[in-house]
Each structure stands twice: as structure tokens, then as C-alpha cells.
Amino acid sequence: MTLTEPALTSLAHGGGCGCKIAPDLLQAILAGTPQAAPFASLMVGRETSDDAAVWRLNDSQALVATTDFFMPMVDDPFDFGRIAATNALSDVYAMGATPILALAIVGMPIGKLSVGTIGKVLEGGASVCAAAGIPIAGGHSIDSVEPIYGLVALGLVHPEKVLANRTAREGDVLILTKPLGVGVLSAAFKQGRLDDAGYKALIASTTQLNTLGARLPDLEGVHAVTDVTGFGLLGHALEMARGSGMAIEVDADAPACLPSSIALAEAGVRTGASTRNWTAYxxxxxxxxxLAPWRRDLLTDPQTSGGLLISVAPDRAEEVLALARTLGFASACRVGRVLEGPAGVTVVQGP
Structure with a gap:
């Protein structure tokens, strides 16, 4: 008897980084957990909601460790695997590290999805890791109600070159390397309103490895980095502001947007996570x-496998932009600046 398979997205109540627990609820959950004892080798922990943990191994190496997984935002199993793996490795790159290996996290509804479909998810993830030059060296799998895939990702960086989200400096320029609109396009996909060109743009963006991050520690003037994912541009900018004790200004009109995402947002297409994000912060x-509601929706839009948000000295910004574009981040652009003041985010618009 042939298994009649449902679409991947029909098995999930959410998808991509839109599955993340709302930032205010997450903070409430973490506030009730006991603080870990201090460890001399723990360079970066959970204090500022950074992208990964960092553990000093010796004078020349620090281990970057992170995990990321979610439910499908597309129906093609190979694409789902690619997106999830790219997103997980992004946290390593955001710390300025180079990935060294990964472990797979797999939860699948056995009996609803075929072995072949599940295998395609894993193949997609493996293809991304191969492109990053690392193996998937193991992992863990469970039989779950909803399909889940992701990675534990490990990387190495020099201890003096770790890039955190808490070290932005007054006067810095903020650069975003990928366009916004991933959540809008994924919502349009689920509604049957995304054309082929939009789908291709969605996949191209979410499967582009943030390899630029591993090059940033060697550039003078790069002070802080984070990747923009489930909390949207404003949410992750706010984490950088709070971690650094600085005010951040974001130009609403500056970020590039994925093709058709503005028109769809103007038509009211958005994810529930966008509204949830705004309610949270x-x-x-x-x-x-x-400010038009649709513009705010794009600024809070959950970005699955989004770009890097880089805080860099103004006289070095063009060097960072040039390198980003050389590495294929054609939409990289300035989106704001870091100012002295109370930690928070101000959105500006117009001249």
C-alpha cells in the first residue's frame, strides 16, 4: 500500500523561525530558571541573548556551540533541510567563527511521512553542511507529531576575535546583509499567493550561508554582530542595544526587501509571529x-536564516559592504546607527 503523504507545512502549526517562543515569554521562562555557576572559560553565555555560547579552549581557540531547529515553512523536503541547516550554521558565523562539525536534530511523524521524504530532509541539510566544508557527524531522532529538523553546530574562533552582540560602540554604522520579507513570503506561500519567482527568491535567501561572518574578525572596526532571525530586525537590534547599553536608530526605508514582499505586506500578508514580536517588545x-502598518510588519517580520546585522565604525563601513557584495550579498546596505543614550530602538523615516 502506497503512503499518501500530506504536505509538510500541513503537519506543522508554524514554520521556520516564526516558531520561536515570543521574546517576552522566553525572558519570563528564563527568569525562573536557576543561574549557572560562574565558569572561567565561559566567554559568552545567555546573558545578552547572543547567538551562541563560547567556551575558551586555550590561548588560540574558543569553541562556539549552538543549536537551532524548527518546523517546515515549505513543502519541499530537500529545501526544508537546506533552510534549517543554513539557519543553524548562521549562529556560528555570527560569532565570527568557522564551523567544524554538526549534529542532526530530527523529529518526524513516522507513519505520515515516508522514509524517502524524511531522507530528503536529511539530504538537504547534509548538502548545506558539505557546502560549508563540515560533516554531520551524528545526531538524534524521535517520532514526533510535527516534523522538526535542525542542527547542533560547532565552530572555532580565536578568543580575542569573538564577535558578540553586546559590543556595539557609539557612532557605529549598522549594516544588514540580506533583504527582509522572509516571513511575508512564507505566509504568502501557505496562502497559495506566492508565485514561482517569489518562491525562488525565498529559497535563495534562506539557503545562502552567512560565510561573511567568519571573515569579519579580521576587519578593523567591526565591533558587534548578530544574525536577524525570528524576532525580526527590530527585535534583534533591541537585543544588541540592550547588550551594549546603547541606543540604536533604524531607518525604516533603508533595508532591502525580497521581491514582491512589499506588495504582499501592503496587501495585508504577514505572519502571526510579526504581530507577536511587536506585542513582545x-x-x-x-x-x-x-509609519505605515505594513512597514512595521516588515521590520518585525521573522527572518528564517536572515542576514547579519553588523555594527562597524563608520570609516570602515564601505570595506565591510564591499566584502559582503563580493561574497554574494548583493542586498547588503546601511540600515541604521548606534548612538549614546538609553538602551532601546528608535525608528526613523524620510530625510
Whole structure:
């Protein structure tokens, strides 16, 4: 008897980084957990909601460790695996590290999905790791109600070259390396409103490895980095502001957007996670008068496997932009700046 398989997205209540627990709820959960004892070798922990943990191994090496997994945002199993793996490795790159190996995290509804479909998910993840030059050296699998895939990702960086989200400096320029709109396009896909060109743009963005991150520690003037994922540009900018004790200004019109994402957002297409994000942190963000609701939706749009947000000295910004574009990040652009002031985010618009 041939298994009639449902679409991957029909088996999941959410997809991609839109599955993340809302930032305010996450903080409430973590606030109730006991603090870990201090460890001399732990360079980066959970204190500022950074992208990965960092453990000093010796004077020349630090281990970067992270895990990331989610439910499908597309129906093609190979693409799902690619997106999830790219997203997981992004946290390593965001710390300025080079990946060394990964472990697979697999949860699949056995009996609903065929062995072949599950295998395609794993093949997609393996193809991304191969492109990054690392093996998937093992992992763990369970029989779960919803399909889940992701990685434990490990990398190495020099202890003096770790890039955290808490070290932005006054006067820095903020650069974003990928366009916004992933959540909008994924919502349109689920609604049957995304054309072939939009789907191709979605896949191209979410499967582009943030390899630029491993090059940033060697550039003078790069002070802080994070990747923009489930909490949207404003949410991750707010984490950088709070971690650094600085005010961050974001230009609403500056970020590049994926093809058709603006038109779809204007038509009211958005994810529930976008609204959830704004509810969670909107009190810490100042918006300009007259900002269109759809523009705010894009700024809070959950970005699965989004770009790097880089805080760099203004006289070095063009060097970073040039390298990003050389490495294939054609949409890299300035999106804001770091200012002295209370930790928070202000959105500006217009000249």
C-alpha cells in the first residue's frame, strides 16, 4: 500500500523561525530558571541573548556551540533541510567563527511521512553542511507529531576575535546583509499567493550561508554582530542595544526587501509571529508618526536564516559592504546607527 503523504507545512502549526517562543515569554521562562555557576572559560553565555555560547579552549581557540531547529515553512523536503541547516550554521558565523562539525536534530511523524521524504530532509541539510566544508557527524531522532529538523553546530574562533552582540560602540554604522520579507513570503506561500519567482527568491535567501561572518574578525572596526532571525530586525537590534547599553536608530526605508514582499505586506500578508514580536517588545521601540502598518510588519517580520546585522565604525563601513557584495550579498546596505543614550530602538523615516 502506497503512503499518501500530506504536505509538510500541513503537519506543522508554524514554520521556520516564526516558531520561536515570543521574546517576552522566553525572558519570563528564563527568569525562573536557576543561574549557572560562574565558569572561567565561559566567554559568552545567555546573558545578552547572543547567538551562541563560547567556551575558551586555550590561548588560540574558543569553541562556539549552538543549536537551532524548527518546523517546515515549505513543502519541499530537500529545501526544508537546506533552510534549517543554513539557519543553524548562521549562529556560528555570527560569532565570527568557522564551523567544524554538526549534529542532526530530527523529529518526524513516522507513519505520515515516508522514509524517502524524511531522507530528503536529511539530504538537504547534509548538502548545506558539505557546502560549508563540515560533516554531520551524528545526531538524534524521535517520532514526533510535527516534523522538526535542525542542527547542533560547532565552530572555532580565536578568543580575542569573538564577535558578540553586546559590543556595539557609539557612532557605529549598522549594516544588514540580506533583504527582509522572509516571513511575508512564507505566509504568502501557505496562502497559495506566492508565485514561482517569489518562491525562488525565498529559497535563495534562506539557503545562502552567512560565510561573511567568519571573515569579519579580521576587519578593523567591526565591533558587534548578530544574525536577524525570528524576532525580526527590530527585535534583534533591541537585543544588541540592550547588550551594549546603547541606543540604536533604524531607518525604516533603508533595508532591502525580497521581491514582491512589499506588495504582499501592503496587501495585508504577514505572519502571526510579526504581530507577536511587536506585542513582545514594542514598548521599547519608538516609531515615527505616520509609519505605515505594513512597514512595521516588515521590520518585525521573522527572518528564517536572515542576514547579519553588523555594527562597524563608520570609516570602515564601505570595506565591510564591499566584502559582503563580493561574497554574494548583493542586498547588503546601511540600515541604521548606534548612538549614546538609553538602551532601546528608535525608528526613523524620510530625510
Amino acid at each position: 514594542g514598548a521599547a521601540v519608538i516609531l515615527p508618526d505616520g
